[in-house]
Amino acid sequence: MIVTESAQIIAHHQLTEEIFSLLLEAPKIATQVKPGQFVMIRISDNYSFMLRRPFAIADCTQNNIRIIYRVVGKGTKELSKRKPKENLDILGPLGRSIPNLKNKKIALCAGGIGIAPLKLVASKLAQTNELYLYYGAKTKKELLFLNELKALCGKLILATEDGSWGKKGLIVNFLDVAFFKEQKIEVLFAAGPLKMLKNLKIKLKDFPQLIPYVFLESRMGCGCGLCYCCGVKTINGEYLRICTDGPVFNLHQVELTSLEL
Amino acid sequence: MIVTESAQIIAHHQLTEEIFSLLLEAPKIATQVKPGQFVMIRISDNYSFMLRRPFAIADCTQNNIRIIYRVVGKGTKELSKRKPKENLDILGPLGRSIPNLKNKKIALCAGGIGIAPLKLVASKLAQTNELYLYYGAKTKKELLFLNELKALCGKLILATEDGSWGKKGLIVNFLDVAFFKEQKIEVLFAAGPLKMLKNLKIKLKDFPQLIPYVFLESRMGCGCGLCYCCGVKTINGEYLRICTDGPVFNLHQVELTSLEL
């Protein structure tokens, strides 16, 4: 059941110049969370920030949830100023869970802050599946949580755009058809910038057997199916709600071009 | 010259449940201040507080100015949350100086937070005049700066509404015609709630010789004569600007009934 909760900030750390980790005590939401879901955070109770901001749930325990976010605009900038002990009004859990998968070989492909939703996905799927993580970022400093991820995934393929760690280049380029075939990888979960998902879509022509799930983003009004403001066009031309039908979609079913923010 | 200044908060103390003292480093304004003047403080740079809030300058040194304020609404409440080291955008100095007076016997009459402007007035006038301070508040706790004031004024008459200190009752009631005559008190400066000024106006019928200056308040837009939003009706029916013609007026010249907020 979706609820609003006044969540106390337990910890708030700056991980890189732009990326922050926010740990919130939100038991009413935490007890319900499924991987793939997100929350909407109210940045402030004044009207300078009318709209809540959506963030994936990156970690979840009995009482707490963690958000990993990048400062990109005025809302995330303001959020980054919030201090432990302060409270934030959050709405959640929102969106649908990822499908229930067992005994599969699954690839995860994270670009930059796309690691946030995939972290929780990985910790869930790792229990009953074999995971291969493809993880790319701009620089070494932005490759986060490597130890935790190593513990969850059988194999890690890392890349940075500047070559400061792992392979040099965009992570999508390192998805290898031969390897996927050989390892019998059947499912992919990908999260990252729209550009990455577009590259992925092209690349996937070579992976006809793979079921590619992707995390989509769109500007949101309500986050819970009331306003019809979020959406992604399906190949049939209708819109699906990212907030209630997603945020995870089969990449073959959706038109990424409809998502320009 | 009126300027805007990003003033650092040097100290911010809670004096009573509702009253705060705010010390600001504002050299560009401080060097120009004359008693009677005020500043306009921008509560926040977001648009929840479109209008600046006016406050009397209560103390002034080479570099610093002090504001004494009572939390009465959303702006002062927000202001009370600001911490030392933070900056506030202030506009000033605004309004006109009190008249230049020398070798006079002068009474000051402060009701509650009305002590704020009269404090600076007292420290200025004390240099060349003999001062009599009438100071009333709700309770003993709200009678502030008594030591400082004692050092400036030859005589202090104190009153509280609940009788917890000094005389019991409204301070205006203790202005005594016989005493004023006897002491040859020629000028009065009064600051306090509108209700007090109204009582004073009635009372003054008994003091025909006295020149009564009062500090007036009105909702303000600009604080500097641009918007015609502040004002007090004169006995001729025209409006004077409180921000540029005041805030100090001769009580005989103005219609207090025009000032209901």
Next chain:
Amino acid sequence: MKVTIKNLTFKNPILLASGTYGLGTKFIGVINKMGGIITKGITVNERFGNPLPRIIETPSGILNSVGLENPGVKKFKEKILPILSKLNTHIFVNIAGTTIEEFIILTEELGETEISGLEINLSCPNIKNRQRLPAQSPKLVSKIVSAIRKRTNKFLIAKLTANFVDPLDTARAAIDSGVDAVSLINTLYGIAFDINTKKPILGGITGGLSGPAIKPFALYCIWHIKQKLDIPIIGGGGIMNANDVKEFILAGAKLVAIGSGNLVDPFLGLKILKELED
């Protein structure tokens, strides 16, 4: 807090405004406590709505260009109405025709169903290629309302606009033509530009402005009508708390509608109700 208008009694004066609470199938617990809910605008044919982005934040406001995405009246009757008929409050379906004929079809499709009434959407700014809103012309308002009134006995609300028209004129036309209440103000026209791309930000180019930003203007419109015309008004525009509700009632509204506030907090209706009861 009961309010009665004509044959309908509302358990409290708070409605959930059209387009801000979906079709009425979510947060049923909230809906059932409200005076009523008005569905998203329903059109004759299914509409997929405008390209993204459909919503942006403005100072104390929201600009949206959803563009009436909805399943169309047939699917709505088939799939949604059965769910709504289980609700324990007044249900109004917001109908959005682009021609009189369409309004007539919508009325005929919905006029005999189990709903409490229809809100006639004469003022949606998010339809392309439309020169003027019907609610900008008292004549058009009369024509559409009369055509609908002839075909149903249901409670009728005219959703008017305050864009480029004096709503007193259109309110008079609507009431004279037989509606039971008028509802206003809908969103104001709005646009926003991206100064980097130099293009409008919204997928629909222009949008509708709502939220606290428009509240003083919304209050004015209601007060202004009420000075001249003693009619039942459903007031809205920027309601975010119980004090806002009280202001709208002081201005002359009999019922109020929460719009953008529902997006900020889907439980706002409940919270306001609680504040009002205290």
Next chain:
Amino acid sequence: MKVTIKNLTFKNPILLASGTYGLGTKFIGVINKMGGIITKGITVNERFGNPLPRIIETPSGILNSVGLENPGVKKFKEKILPILSKLNTHIFVNIAGTTIEEFIILTEELGETEISGLEINLSCPNIKNRQRLPAQSPKLVSKIVSAIRKRTNKFLIAKLTANFVDPLDTARAAIDSGVDAVSLINTLYGIAFDINTKKPILGGITGGLSGPAIKPFALYCIWHIKQKLDIPIIGGGGIMNANDVKEFILAGAKLVAIGSGNLVDPFLGLKILKELED
């Protein structure tokens, strides 16, 4: 950043809007750097304005009911004009008649003075007992503008409204009747209630809504006119920074006017200019 319209060249596109920079006698250093200043509205007779309070804050906006307090055109010419004539920028006097005859008097009094032009205030919402604003009727706009145009060669600006009228219609009327530019949007209608006293807060009961709250609507109005009519527009409504200025220019404004922003910061014009130059 120079802008030329007809016979006038502005050193930059930023004007100080009527009513928000007094009569032009204060902060001369700021005024001289601007493209121009428009004075507070001047009437035939001295006006003392509305009772207090005259200004209140709304979400991202300001509601004012100053009521055109001003010394009247005679005193203005005598005491203020000599000061203004020393300014080193364009000076426009905002004239506010309540009848055509008054507009004619104002034009005759000011049409031969050393100012750059007149802004014809057809849209001040703060005059009591006025049913409609002149700027709500294209016909009235034509009539007033034509009468003024006949009597002066000065640069003429029509200050229009977006309250209850399509400003495209009135802009067309104004231009066809001979103004050199139109200026909009003036304040929107607004009211606010004190929920304790249950009365309107403003001394003038109703007021004019300005500030960032109305910006998306103001941008819309300008964009909307510009789609159909290629005329010089002075745009304003909620300008608080350089990006806002850019948005208005993208919407189609040739010049912009800072209003409420001057109250928040009398140096805002300078600050925006600096931001634009960087």
